[in-house]
Amino acid sequence: MFPTLKTGAVMQYPAKRTLQFNTGIIRFLDGTEQRYRDSPSVLHTWTIQLDLLDEEELAALDQFFVTNQGKFGSFSFTDPWDGTVYPDCSLSADSFSFQLQEEMRGRTTLTVRENRT
């Protein structure tokens, strides 16, 4: 499970969600085109920007990254917009960075990506 903040929330504003289809297009000489689905369904991506975190919250996110070995691991993620549980998601990057400006002033960004199953 993706770690929650002390407030119980997963994300903060501004929160970004991306829906990704994969459409193949064949263009013909006369300008017409034929389109087809190149993958069976939409894929979701959530960009989680977090600010004003304390060290405990940052440590939980850091451990989550380490446990998942970057984008290798799989976990379930609950979409905070509608509560839908996506059972097979991964972090989208092999890097995790945070900055501690001062006490209780941590900042980081993570991107979660739904895997094709």
Next chain:
Amino acid sequence: MIWFPQLSSGATGQFPIQRTRLARTVVNQSAEDYEVKLADPGAAITEWHLSFQELSDQELAALEALFQAVEGSLTPFTFLDPADNLLAWSEAQNQAAWQADPLLTLTGGLADPLGGTGAYQVSNPTSATLTLQQSISAPLSLDYCLSLYACSSQSTRVWLVRGSQSDARTISPQWTRLTSAGTLTGSGDTISFGIALDPGTTLDIFGMQAEAQTTASPYKKTAETGGVYSNARFRDDTLTITTVGPGRHSCELDVINVEHL
């Protein structure tokens, strides 16, 4: 052992501190977005960007001495992460990283003060003092702070062990965060942190944390690795120092830990 120096305040870093972890995953991606992934844990890199302001002459001299001793990025040194718990398996005292004296009993999975189930009950049924400790490869001579949450309805005292120093702390039926901090005398390349229980003592513990600083910061859970990096290096071969007045220096530097080097 060569190690990254502490400032005169006892801290290893100043705010802001930035830490980046890099992993490596080999991904075979199909045209339909299906993926086969392979982890490469040996390629993990941890990087810190440290900014220092208002360093004194002595603090700067210590940094410069380290930079010269390791010849820039050439050779490694020990770096104690200023943003992490130095102890591994902070919520798994049954792991091999922890050395429990024989006959000390440990029961895990108990409710902890942060709402989880990471607490342990520790009991000493013998007539001798028993300890639960973890040793880390770090210089004995630095400032350290050991902290943990403890409670007990049966016992009133626990000893916090920090190297050769043991400090008695009072415990109550409510969860209380106990700390023991200071500088130890002597030299050595390993230091142990833990607790010692008087005969017949039973208490609950949670969130054991050691830090290379003089006070405790918020608890940070760790798993198989703590914040001790024995293979750290300067990322760059240059160290730029800005002096704005007598005894007022500043510099920025990057430290990396790469296990496969």
